[in-house]
Amino acid sequence: MTVRIGVIGTGMIGQDHIRRLTKVLSGVDVVAVNDIDSSRAASAAPAGAEIFDTPQELIRSDKVDAIVICSWGPAHEEQLLECIAVGKPVFCEKPLVTSEASAMRVMEAEVGYGRRLVQVGFMRRFDADYRRLKAVVDGGTLGAPLMFHSVHRNASVPAGLYTSDMPLNDTLVHDADVSRWLLDDEIAGVEVRLPRRSRQGGELRDPHFVLLHMAGGAIVDVEISVNIAYGYDIRGELSCETGVAALPNRPSPVVSDASGIRQFIPTDWRERFIEAYDQEFREWIVAAGDGTATGPSTWDGYAATLVADAALRAVASGKLEAITMRDKPALYSQSMAQAA
Ligand SMILES: NC(=O)c1ccc[n+]([C@@H]2O[C@H](COP(=O)([O-])OP(=O)(O)OC[C@H]3O[C@@H](n4cnc5c(N)ncnc54)[C@H](O)[C@@H]3O)[C@@H](O)[C@H]2O)c1
Structure with a gap:
C-alpha cells in the first residue's frame, strides 16, 4: 500500500522532508502541498502534487491519507485539530504547540478520537547513537542514571528571525524530550542560569545553562549555545552509579595537514x-x-511544552520553577522506554 501524503509548510525542513519522502523512502507518495507562501509551495511541490490554497482543504482532501506538518509552531494546533477531526495520521514537527492550553486541546481531541494519530518530530529517539546509549542504560549494567550532561550547539541561527526565547522554546525541547526518554522519567522542575552573553549573537540571550530536575531525583544539565560558529555539535553523557555512557564521536575522516x-x-x-x-x-x-x-x-509534546514554559519562567524568576502535569491518559500509557 502506498500512503498518500500532504505536506503543510514547505520551508527549510518541509523541503528536506519532501526530498526524503520522494527520493529516499518507499511506500509513500507526496500528493499534496500547502504553504501560506504559495510560490514556495509551488517550487517545493514534487511533480504531479496538487497545491492546496489552505491547510484545511489539503487535510480534508480524499487524495490525502496522512499529513506532515512543517509550518511554524503557532500554526500547529489548528492543523493538528483538523487532522484529528477527520481521523488522519499526522506527523508534526516540533514543537507540538506553543502553550500548555493548546497542548491540552490537542490531547483532549486525540483522546476523544480514541486512537493515537499524532507523532511529534523528536528525531533524536530514532538516531542510532542515542538508541545505543539508551540500550546501555536500560541494560542496567551501569546502575541507575544519576546525571545526564546534554550539549546542544548550533553554528548560528537566522539573524533577525530568532528571538531570545527561542533557545528555550524551540531548542531545549529536543534535550528535554531525549532526557525524559533516556531516563524514562518526567521532568519535575527547571532552573536556568545565564552565563556571560556571547558577542556572536548580538543582542540575543545566548548561551543558556539549564538544569532539568527529574521526578526520580536525577539531574540533567543542558548547554544551549546557538551561535557557536564552529559547527553543529550535539553531545550527551550519562553518569550512572557504576559507570558512564556517552554518545560516541561520529565517524568522520581524520585529516592531517x-x-x-x-x-x-x-x-x-x-x-x-x-x-x-x-x-x-x-x-x-x-x-x-x-x-x-x-x-x-502528544503526551511527549505536551511535556516538552511544559518544560519550555517553565524554563521561560525560570529566566524571569532566577529560581527553580516546578512543573505540574495532568494525569496521563491511558492512550499514552506505554512506557517511554517502549516509545521508539
Ligand atoms: N526536528 C528538527 O530538528 C527541526 C529542525 C528544524 C525545524 N524544525 C521545526 O519545523 C518547523 C518549521 O521550521 P523551518 O525551519 O522549516 O521554518 P521555515 O520558516 O523555513 O518554514 C516554515 C514554513 O511554514 C510556512 N507556514 C507558516 N505558517 C503556515 C500556515 N499557517 N499554513 C501553511 N504554511 C505555513 C511558512 O510560510 C514557511 O514556508 C518549526 O516548527 C521548527 O521548529 C524542526
Whole structure:
C-alpha cells in the first residue's frame, strides 16, 4: 500500500522532508502541498502534487491519507485539530504547540478520537547513537542514571528571525524530550542560569545553562549555545552509579595537514541527524499505513511544552520553577522506554 501524503509548510525542513519522502523512502507518495507562501509551495511541490490554497482543504482532501506538518509552531494546533477531526495520521514537527492550553486541546481531541494519530518530530529517539546509549542504560549494567550532561550547539541561527526565547522554546525541547526518554522519567522542575552573553549573537540571550530536575531525583544539565560558529555539535553523557555512557564521536575522516590533525563537524541538523530523520519517517509511514501513530506522542509534546514554559519562567524568576502535569491518559500509557 502506498500512503498518500500532504505536506503543510514547505520551508527549510518541509523541503528536506519532501526530498526524503520522494527520493529516499518507499511506500509513500507526496500528493499534496500547502504553504501560506504559495510560490514556495509551488517550487517545493514534487511533480504531479496538487497545491492546496489552505491547510484545511489539503487535510480534508480524499487524495490525502496522512499529513506532515512543517509550518511554524503557532500554526500547529489548528492543523493538528483538523487532522484529528477527520481521523488522519499526522506527523508534526516540533514543537507540538506553543502553550500548555493548546497542548491540552490537542490531547483532549486525540483522546476523544480514541486512537493515537499524532507523532511529534523528536528525531533524536530514532538516531542510532542515542538508541545505543539508551540500550546501555536500560541494560542496567551501569546502575541507575544519576546525571545526564546534554550539549546542544548550533553554528548560528537566522539573524533577525530568532528571538531570545527561542533557545528555550524551540531548542531545549529536543534535550528535554531525549532526557525524559533516556531516563524514562518526567521532568519535575527547571532552573536556568545565564552565563556571560556571547558577542556572536548580538543582542540575543545566548548561551543558556539549564538544569532539568527529574521526578526520580536525577539531574540533567543542558548547554544551549546557538551561535557557536564552529559547527553543529550535539553531545550527551550519562553518569550512572557504576559507570558512564556517552554518545560516541561520529565517524568522520581524520585529516592531517599543516594546520594539524582534525575531524569534520556537521554544519547543521540536516547533516547530523539525516539517518534519524529517515528512520523516524520509516516508522511513521508503517504506522500511518495502519491509520495510527508511533514514537513521540502528544503526551511527549505536551511535556516538552511544559518544560519550555517553565524554563521561560525560570529566566524571569532566577529560581527553580516546578512543573505540574495532568494525569496521563491511558492512550499514552506505554512506557517511554517502549516509545521508539
Ligand atoms: N526536528 C528538527 O530538528 C527541526 C529542525 C528544524 C525545524 N524544525 C521545526 O519545523 C518547523 C518549521 O521550521 P523551518 O525551519 O522549516 O521554518 P521555515 O520558516 O523555513 O518554514 C516554515 C514554513 O511554514 C510556512 N507556514 C507558516 N505558517 C503556515 C500556515 N499557517 N499554513 C501553511 N504554511 C505555513 C511558512 O510560510 C514557511 O514556508 C518549526 O516548527 C521548527 O521548529 C524542526
